[in-house]
Amino acid sequence: MTAFFSHLVSVLGAERDVYCIVVAHMVPNTVLFVPAALDKLMKVSAVLAKPKSVDRAEYDEIASQFPTPPLSREWAANPTAVVAELKKLGLSGKSVVFVDIGGYFAPSINKIAELFDGTILGVMEGTENGVQKYEAHLPISAPVITVARSPLKLPEDHLVASSVVFSIEAVLRSQAEILQTRTAAVIGYGRVGRSVAGILRSRGINTVVYDSDPIKLAEAAARGFQANTRLDQAVGQASLVVCATGNKSLDLRGFGMLQSGSVVASVTSADDEFDLGSLSRGYVRTEIEPNFIRYDENRGSGRHFFLIADGNAANFIHGAVIGPAIQLIEGEKLRAIKKLIEKRVPNATDRLSELDEKSRREVAEIWIEHFL
Template identity: 85%
Template sequence: MVPNSVVFVPDGLDKLMHVSAVLAKPKSVGRPEYQEIAGKYPTPELSREWAANPAAVVAELKNLGLSRKSVILVDIGGYFAPSLNEIAELFDGKILGVMEGTENGVQKYEANLSFSRPVITVARSPLKLPEDHLVASSVVFSIEAVLRGQAEILQIRTAAVIGYGRVGRSVAGILRSRGINTVVHDSDPIKLAEAAARGFQANIRLDQAIGHASLVVCATGNKSLDLRGFGMLQSGCVVASVTSADDEFDLGCLSRGYDRTEIDKDFIRYEENRGSGRHFFLIADGNAANFIHGAVIGPAIQLIEGEKLYAIKKLIEGEVPIAKKQIAELDEKYRREVAEIWIEHFL
């Protein structure tokens, strides 16, 4: 639930197809945008456990009055990747397919690639590059704002960026441009080689990357830090994420070894409970740092929202093939059309 949701859902999605429900990411249900959306559409509770349970999902579809109807699942984070085939089999209507909007979601669907229904994504589109860079900019902005609220400046810290994907790459570049010594870690050797070629200190091992960093920004979408990883942090380190806490961290493990103190609603202290005094701080309690300030990135968001609408239209028209080797994407000619419309409207 971000400011753009209150425009995109009713004025975009609902004009293309009937929106039967909006399932908000759990950590965003307290936002004002959620209240506005909930006043217009049903908002069933979303969790990964529920989404992975085909019977529970089908029961909700029927509860929404969708029996014997055609349905598209618009996913943000790979929620239905474990259960899509079973949902399609149990449902008495027709699942036309899934449109996935995020890279970490695509990775979850790619882990299977034996789906009985089409899956299409916009996550790797060139039209998403401006959004990725602006998200990274807003993440760094929010980290700095939180630190200033604690009477600190960003430049006194050394940084490690975990995950050198499209957002992580931009975060690393922005931090370096601000004069902050920044190292990079990624499990993918291709991405790590690119980071090194761009002049970053690139570490193969996670402990090498974060062991001396006083600011760690995680951008993997795939549980970058667990109990062992949190144990590698130096005392006083500040940790931030570019995505949801349930995707980026194993926070449940912290209850076994750390005491939690809320210094500020967006600045949480975790201290080892064995008397060592060692501690670290988690910005926004592990959720996307830029959500602190509304996750607003301006008109560039409409580029990728336009491509999402086109991708959904292709699902409606039955023009998306079932994935065999990779998740489907729009052809360049459709992306050009979206870009041309955006230029005409915004420029």
């Protein structure tokens, strides 16, 4: 895999006078991608570990190579604090790229660009929920480019869905249950949610779908799923709920719609998918095992539900390893960053930018050369 990145960087051309701040999950692929790809294309000044992944072994490995300032939504939304950290990292007067996942800098990027005494070349956002956050803050006076909706991400999205279902099943088996004893609801019929629903149905599990977008809901119905126009209708008939919106699919009211005994899982970070802070007002938390948390309603009703991985991406339980397919979209990230460095991405006034088809084909051709 390092040969693929070396080849791609050699084609793109390294930019050693450009520095980047990287938001990343601490998973096996990060240990490869950050030093072998990002730090070869430019200079990685800091890796901001997603908060729920700092206890993983990969964090120690990354921290031994790069500065790892703590990351939180509150800090990232504070432009003064972010600019102070950039200066602390010695980036005054430098050219900087933000490599984001989850839209951490969406509320603050305009002010960061204004306050920073160097140059913010732009942001590369890698996830759909991050794209939604940046879109909510348009117009943005800096370039923002995304790979989240690229066709090159389709293989990764499907494999992520497969690994999510694998991990859900593994956790259920550890509780002496099998997947097929449950009925399922998938909340969010985006690219990952669509694949999760298809995989569950292929395993013989009755699966219903809910999405707030009528176009996506219509597609789900056309594909033969029972498509619900109301969240309570969807979760009320399911004992397994997989959330794939990246946009607070369940809050205290939503958790109250669940059947007693339901198992809930997410395909993304807990802070993106759920309002877990509200649960302390209505539920008592008990750790059955580290990746299987029970929440009991505190009114003595006996009603309860279970949260896999305490609401974080279920597939991270098993390292989120999905093979070479993920390097395809990582390659597109490098190409998108290079475009930012070349200043060929316009400011995000009314939409985020994406790579053109020719650039994607070039990345795919190099990937095929190395992996097929």
